[in-house]
Amino acid sequence: MKNNISITKIPNVFSYLFYLLMYLLPTISSAAETYNTKTGYEALENVTTGRFNTAYGWDALHSNTEGTYNTASGVIALYYNTTGNHNTANGAGALTNNTTGRNNSASGAFSLYYNTTGSENTATGYQALNLNVTGIRNVAVGHNALLNNNRGSTSNKEGSSNTAVGWSALKSNTSGVQNTAVGESALQSNNIGEHNTAIGEDALFNNKSGSGNTATGESALYNAKGNRNIAIGAQSGCALVTGNNNIYIGSLGANNDSHVIRIGGDSSTVNKCPQKINLPVQTKTYIAGIHGTTLEGGDGKLKQVYINSLGQLGTSTTTSLSINAMIENQNAEIKKLRNELKELRKMIELL
Numbered sequence: 001m002k003n004n005i006s007i008t009k010i011p012n013v014f015s016y017l018f019y020l021l022m023y024l025l026p027t028i029s030s031a032a033e034t035y036n037t038k039t040g041y042e043a044l045e046n047v048t049t050g051r052f053n054t055a056y057g058w059d060a061l062h063s064n065t066e067g068t069y070n071t072a073s074g075v076i077a078l079y080y081n082t083t084g085n086h087n088t089a090n091g092a093g094a095l096t097n098n099t100t101g102r103n104n105s106a107s108g109a110f111s112l113y114y115n116t117t118g119s120e121n122t123a124t125g126y127q128a129l130n131l132n133v134t135g136i137r138n139v140a141v142g143h144n145a146l147l148n149n150n151r152g153s154t155s156n157k158e159g160s161s162n163t164a165v166g167w168s169a170l171k172s173n174t175s176g177v178q179n180t181a182v183g184e185s186a187l188q189s190n191n192i193g194e195h196n197t198a199i200g201e202d203a204l205f206n207n208k209s210g211s212g213n214t215a216t217g218e219s220a221l222y223n224a225k226g227n228r229n230i231a232i233g234a235q236s237g238c239a240l241v242t243g244n245n246n247i248y249i250g251s252l253g254a255n256n257d258s259h260v261i262r263i264g265g266d267s268s269t270v271n272k273c274p275q276k277i278n279l280p281v282q283t284k285t286y287i288a289g290i291h292g293t294t295l296e297g298g299d300g301k302l303k304q305v306y307i308n309s310l311g312q313l314g315t316s317t318t319t320s321l322s323i324n325a326m327i328e329n330q331n332a333e334i335k336k337l338r339n340e341l342k343e344l345r346k347m348i349e350l351l
Helices: 010-035 323-350
Strands: 037-039 053-055 071-073 089-090 105-107 122-124 140-141 161-166 181-183 197-199 215-216 228-232 247-249 260-264 305-307 313-315
Touching: none
Parallel strands: 037 053, 053 071, 071 089, 089 105, 105 122, 122 140, 140 161, 161 181, 181 197, 197 215, 215 228, 228 247, 247 260
Antiparallel strands: 305 313
């Protein structure tokens, strides 16, 4: 009959579609089971049990086997990751060498490139945290920020818990920990120094091993290499090099100051700041809470305060007197003046 159609006469195109579907089913099934997404040559090529991974780019997450919740976007991003979890890499070469490190975020070409087991790091910018290997809990934002951090180290106790925001901030840091640098080239030369805080362009620029310093202001403590120094204000403490335990507020300081407090501009110091600008010199000082305030406590002895031509404050080297003794001395002086006044009057009357 004319209405009967033989199965052998079905167009070949349907056969091709049938075989293609049979070929793709295992891949579709596998993707459904692992919930992975990949686009790019050999992206997620070796995944076995890893799930919820996303790979975009040539060889992205290439070596991943069991790692989960990873996102790689860019050529060889997270290439060597095997079991690391919760990593995000955006940019060519981002987190390329990561193997088991977890909870890392790298955004920028070659950011966290050499990281292998370091975890909980955040790098944003070209080559940010580039040489970090095992360091943990670092934050680098900016081109070359924390570039050399943890370089060649095998310990996660070296080069950890640092924060660098700005171009080349903490660029040379290798094993220093718990440093904070905010501003272009802040703490740029720091190598092993710890617990430093630098806020402002070039703040603590030349410090390498000094620890416990705080510099707030452009070029503050620019040349300082000592410990536990504090500088507030642009170029404050610029003249200091090797001293320790100093406090500067709007003062350049001096080369070898130690245990010194300087407040205000001082024209007598040598300006070693990169800009070679002298700070303004103050001519008057007002301090509240002194005039009219009665001293309490202590040993009941008072000393006179003197000031020399350099503006340094100090007390007399003579023996301290009690309040009563000072009153007696003043009364004696008054009595002496009265007697001299009487003699003067007698001389006037004789005239």
